[in-house]
Amino acid sequence: MSQSVLILGATSAIARASAHAFAARGYRVYCAGRDMEELRRIAADLEIRHGTEVKYGRFDAEATDGHRAFLDGVTEEMGGLDGLLLAFGHLGDQVAARDFSAGAAVIARNFTGAASILGHAADYFESRGRGFIIGISSVAGDRGRQSNYVYGAAKGALSLYLQGLRNRLFPKGVRVITVKPGFVDTAMTFGMPGLFLVASPHYVAERIAGALDKGGDVLYLPWFWRYIMLIIVHIPETVFKRLKL
Amino acid sequence: MATLTTQLCGWGRYPVHTCELERPDRYRDFHPGAVPAIARGRGRSYGDAALNQNGRVLLSERLNRFLAFDRERGVVRAEAGLTLEELLAVAIPRGWFPAVTPGTRYASLGGCVAADVHGKNHHRDGSFGDHVLGLELILADGNRLPCSPQEHPDAFWATIGGMGLTGLIGEVTLRLAPLESAHVVVQHRPARDLEQMFHLLEPSFDDHYTVAWVDCLAAGRDLGRGIAMAGHHAAPDELPSALRAIPLEHRPQRRHSLPFDLPGRVLNPWTVRAFNALYYRRQGGKGRFLAGYESFFYPLDGLLHWNRMYGKRGFLQYQCAIPTAEAFQGIKALLERLAASRRPSFLAVLKRFGPQGRGLLSFPTAGYTLALDLPLRDPGVFALLDELDRTVLVHGGRVYLAKDARLSPAAFRAMYPRYPEWLEIKRALDPEGSFSSSLSRRLAMGEEE
Structure with missing residues (x-):
């Protein structure tokens, strides 16, 4: 039977494009998210375009109590899983920094929920001794900035979590890849001022799915963000704190 | 929803109008809203049909999903943002071809319906609308109206060629023609x-x-x-x-x-x-x-x-x-x-x-x-x-x-004698004038004279 991948947060533009990239490579796909009407549309589209088997179901990142049962259900339905793409995320807005309840939701979705499901997935793949976990983090997690540090903190935590997971699972034959997209043309960024070199979801998705055929642990997309962030993280804090970023 | 205010034009690059764009990702967000709007597929109409000077333009480009494809009968149902190029990629290997295609494959299904496009076979097969089995029309109040030659035929025939002014064309069900070779x-x-x-x-x-x-x-x-x-x-x-x-x-x-x-x-x-x-x-x-x-x-x-x-x-x-x-x-x-x-x-x-x-x-x-x-x-x-x-x-x-x-409003009225009939249906479907474009205002579509 062909390989299978679980996509969490499957209704986002990057996730949708990634599902197509995996399906085009022959993967069977399980799309998970909260919006069942959207999932039904996405699943039908994937099946028709790629002729592959697609299933979908409800997954809520914040309902961590149900994560174990959810994963068990998916692995059973798909007859085992070969990989997972964690694509959910929530930008929130600047209010999140001032209003803790809004900030807590950003942290709960981007980090706590991710840590919960990734923990279960790690156990699953570890016990099988193979598989892959791809987590979509963000360049915003590489350095705290006044404009989105709650989101940045949550994504930064996710990056560290994935790094730790990679360290733990490497000897077990499980691949863990951290993806750090820069600006991608999605609903999250549409109409946002001051963006440059915006990548299409298709571009990002092709490289995410393609990363499995190559080496590499941390994938900046597009590639030049590695160097942009290299510069940004090396700006001395005494200078950085004075910048309006 | 996030908006992007930008200068926009059609394929002919004239005129250029300032429009406020929205690009829904989710089907339920493809919704008219309170301020008049016009849908835009891939911008392949030439003039101002998919422009809205100082108004809202709803992009359907991310609503491009296949929803059903019947290989035996050659019937496809998809969201309006799907392009003919995407349709061809799926249809041709299965032995089907659009019964009518315009001269570009980058047009969206919604655009093909709204302009009731024709191809080189009009003398034999009619226009695009003759092969549309049904539509889901999203009305000004957000309700989804299924229409076809059998169901709500007035709304259907006012939408085929209706330049997107009767409602948002959400889903299109299309009959394809069998194809023996590429x-x-x-x-x-x-x-x-x-x-x-x-x-x-x-x-x-x-x-x-x-x-x-x-x-x-x-x-x-x-x-x-x-x-x-x-x-x-x-x-x-x-x-x-x-x-x-x-x-x-x-x-x-x-x-x-x-x-x-x-x-x-x-x-x-x-x-x-x-x-x-x-x-x-x-x-x-x-x-x-x-x-x-x-x-x-x-x-x-x-x-x-x-x-x-x-x-x-x-x-x-x-x-x-x-x-x-x-x-x-x-x-x-x-x-x-x-x-x-x-x-x-x-x-x-x-x-x-x-x-x-x-x-x-x-x-x-x-x-x-x-x-x-x-x-x-x-x-x-x-x-x-x-x-x-x-x-x-x-x-x-x-x-x-x-x-x-x-074109001038007077010339338009002289050229399209069925316009009064269309206007009556447009008013019934869209009493508040929620669907409006640069073209519709230039031609005073919405008024009798």
Whole structure:
């Protein structure tokens, strides 16, 4: 039977494009998210375009109590899983920094929920001794900035979590890849001022799915963000704190 | 929802209007909202049909999902943002082809419905709307109205060709035509003048697809010189033996891109005349040959951004249809006026239409249609087109709204006699005027007079 991948947060533009990239490579796909009407549309589209088997179901990142049962259900339905793409995320807005309840939701979705499901997935793949976990983090997690540090903190935590997971699972034959997209043309960024070199979801998705055929642990997309962030993280804090970023 | 305020234009790059764009990702967010809006698919209409000066434009490009594909019956249901290119990629390997396709595969299904587009087979198969089995129309209040020739037929036939003004076209169910091969058997026949051209466009020379290219700089004795082109999907026994086992496979068209605006002067009477002479000799002498479906149906899609050819000021496309009885005289008068103007039309296409369809504002009508591209260099071109409008009206014809950027409200009313009937349905479906575009306001669609 062909390989299978679980996509969490499957209704986002990057996730949708990634599902197509995996399906085009022959993967069977399980799309998970909260919006069942959207999932039904996405699943039908994937099946028709790629002729592959697609299933979908409800997954809520914040309902961590149900994560174990959810994963068990998916692995059973798909007859085992070969990989997972964690694509959910929530930008929130600047209010999140001032209003803790809004900030807590950003942290709960981007980090706590991710840590919960990734923990279960790690156990699953570890016990099988193979598989892959791809987590979509963000360049915003590489350095705290006044404009989105709650989101940045949550994504930064996710990056560290994935790094730790990679360290733990490497000897077990499980691949863990951290993806750090820069600006991608999605609903999250549409109409946002001051963006440059915006990548299409298709571009990002092709490289995410393609990363499995190559080496590499941390994938900046597009590639030049590695160097942009290299510069940004090396700006001395005494200078950085004075910048309006 | 996040919005992007930007300068927007159609394929002809004139006019350019300031519009507030929204691009829903989710089907339920494809919703009219409180402020008047118009939907926009892939921006392949030429003028201002998918613009909304200082207003909202709802992009359907991320709502492009296939929802059902019946391989046995050739019926597809998809969201309106799906392009014909995407449809072809799925349909051709399964032995199906759009029953009607316009000259670009980058158009969206929603756009094809809203403009009730036609193809080279209109004389045989009618327009796009004749193959739409049903639509989901999203009304001003957000309700989803299923409509088809059987269900809410008024709403359906007001939406087919209704320029997106009855509601948002959300989902389209389309009947496809069976396809035996991805190749087309083409026959080119040169015509030395308009009389011979009309002769070659008569039914006795018809194939599944028939269309003609006209050299519109040819004047006097040569007026109407051109090439009649006929074709049909190749049957397996018409294919060379190497292709017979794999009739639905094809080598994709090489695509080039025009990376920048050509200076406006590159296309002038001399260069176009030279091109036309060469084209007439080369294409006219080709006789019968086998072509890939892409080069036959979508010759211009091979050059991405070909609209840059006309320079940054853009161009006007003028397409009219003239009823059969008056067609020869009318087209002759138009070509004479055009030749005398010495404005080169790089593309001039002539075709015989079949009977008028049921879409209340649909363009095709029994007769002949002529399409011209006119670079926008000076305001004189508007005066010329006003003159052509009068000629078209004298001969009982009409102008195609999907290509228009400058028709007057009075001329529109004279050309579309079913407009009052359409308006009544539009008012019932959209009492608050929630759907409005630059085109609809220019033509005062929504008012009787």
